[in-house]
Amino acid sequence: MDAEVTKSKLLGFGFELLENVDPNPENFVCAGIVHSKAVQVGVLLRLEPNMPAQMYRLTIRSSKDTVSQRICELLFEQF
Template identity: 55%
Template structure:
């Protein structure tokens, strides 16, 4: 998957893409706030592509563990 394709998918999901945060320029890092009817949940992500193995590692942190797990489930099919 191309770098721009990954960026577009992440931004289309509603994540910001913070450049210059990670020492590896191939990695994607960002943040977002999930707004629900009763609360706001802060979320952070890091996507680490491994071009040689054609795999990736996606890490999501959120102020609610169940939300982080669900976000990973929703995003894993995109990559």
């Protein structure tokens, strides 16, 4: 659960990391836009590390449920 590796994965996925947004400095907050042929969808993401349990909580919000679900599926494999 290395913070630098986590940042690299999120940035590599195309998200912009938002610093000093969450009251907990260990959480990762990101924003991005998914571009498709038909539509552009804004996406907000929060990744909360739980060090004692060695687990993450991932929350994704977008205006289209299918986009949120697919991004969650893709990121689930990374973390």
